[in-house]
Amino acid sequence: MSNVYDLLQERGFIAQVTHEDEIKKLLSEKSVTFYIGFDPTADSLHVGHFLQLMVMAHMQQAGHRPIVLIGGGTALVGDPSGKNDMRKMMTREIVQHNVERFKTQISRFIDFSNDRAIMVDNGDWLLGLNYVEFLRDVGVHFSVNRxxxxxxxxxxxxxxxxxxEFNYMLMQSYDFLVLNRKYDCQMELGGDDQWSNILGGLELVRKSDGKSVYGMTFTLLTTSEGKKMGKTESGAVWLDPEKTTPYEFYQYWRNISDNDVEKCLALLTFLPMDEVRRLGALTDAGINQAKAILAYEVTKIVHGEAEALKAKDAAEAIFGGKGNSENIPFIEIKAAELEAGIKITDLLLLAELTPSKSEARRAVQQGGVSLNDNKITSFDYTVGTGDLADGEIMLQKGKKSFVKIKVV
Structure with missing residues (x-):
């Protein structure tokens, strides 16, 4: 069995490990059952989760068995890690809806056939707990000072x-104990913000059952300036094509900073590291080619090859004068609406190029909005039939965001 630890280290995933030598030995000698938890605090996974799914996929390809833990119980409490404010309380109905959405999305990345991976919901054991028993069995092992x-x-x-929130660490630690007892799960993996929670789980398994288990965290997806990746003006970059279209998803990766290309190729694609290093070393026009490869590869993994090709084609049609313009994102409006006239701010909102009217006004004021390459200078501008070119209108915000307006 090839040692996946070396692969994860070479690609830059690993941040901290609890017992490096033991983990290396364990992963090279046998198939290990490990888990990563995902709290369903939204109805879609985002690019931060995607990095964790890539770790899971590498581990599974190396012969290890993932447990995908969906936090149907922990999401009702909310993880305080990395948060300045308490998370919004969610109803059980919302959490359950999100759980189902996560299950569907994760199945695209991980092979669940023939027991090669397991998906569980911690609501199954957390929601029925007896509080006093839990305090006696679990709480007794935790030092508040620590x-x-x-x-x-x-x-x-x-x-x-x-x-x-203070109870969250106990609940996550208890998850590890349950999974160790039920599935012989020996490792918990997670983002580096989960280090304290993972240590809590290791301690609980050791104190309760006298067993050795292990933890590993991976780097968070950040830019070279240390900011979290996956945020745009209109919000998070989601894996759900209804929330972030494959074209928008492609464009996000196509437009990242030159300094982040090599890191993202290593973490978010399956390209061999020799190729990653070659692409990362390119400059000028070459680095743009590397970004296009990154955008295509990541979009292919998340949305499939057909959608990745469409997004690539649309980007080339807009920015390179080649490719199929049919793949450019579009919206349809009725001829009567155009004849009556539509305010430019309303059209930007309709095309989802801005999240609000105030953002639309700001974009116009800053000179960032064009119709068919003509800059719009007033937010009172009314778009009408006179703006049609070959029966369509190309609406642009900034340098990179385009939506075609088709009249029906």
Whole structure:
């Protein structure tokens, strides 16, 4: 069995590990069952989750068995890690809806056939717990003094950490104990913001059952300036094509900073590292080619080859004067609406190029909006039939965002 630890290290995934030598030995000698948790706090996964799914895919390809833990129970409490404010409380109905959405999305990345991977929901064991028994069996093993020094609580201490959130570490730790007992799960993996929670789980398994288990965290997806990746003006970059279209998804990766290309190719594609290093070393026009390869490869993994080709084609049609213009994102409006006239701010909103009218006004004021290459200078501008060119209108915001307006 090839050692996936070396592969993850070479590609830049690994941030911290609990027992490096033991983990290397374990992963090279046998098939290991490991888990990663995903709290369904939204109805779609985003690009931050995608990095974790890539780790899972590499581990599975190396012969290890993933457990995808969906936090149907923990999402009702909310993880304080990396948060300055308490998370919004969600109803069980919303959490359950999100759980189903996550299950569908994750099945595209991980092979669940023939017991090669398992998907579980921690609501199955957390929601029926007896509180006093839980305190006696689990709470007894946790030192409050030690918990208060954990990184995941520090940022919440200033505004006030609720007792609700304080329980999150115990619940996540209990997940590891349950999975170890039920499936012989020996490793918990997660983003580096989960380090304190993972250590809590290791300690609980050791103190409760006397077993050795292990933890590993991976780097968070950040830019070279240290900012979290996956955020745009209109919000998060989602894996759901209804929330972030494959074209928008492609364009996000096509437009990242030159300094982030090699890192993203290593973390978010399956390209061999020799090729990753070659592409990352390119400059000028070459680095743009590397970005196009990155955008295509990531979009192919998330949305499939057909959608990736369409997005690539649309981008080439707009920016390179080649490719199929039919693949450019478009919206349809009725001829009568155009004849009556549509305010430019309303059209930007309709085309989802801005999240609000105030953002639309700002984009126009800053000179970032054009119709058929003609800059619009007033946010009172009314778009009408006179703006049609070959029966269509090309609406542009900034340098990179285009939507074609088709009249029906």
């Amino acid at each position: 918990m208060l020094t954990a990184e995941c609580f520090k940022s919440r201490m200033e505004k006030g950490l609720t007792f609700l």
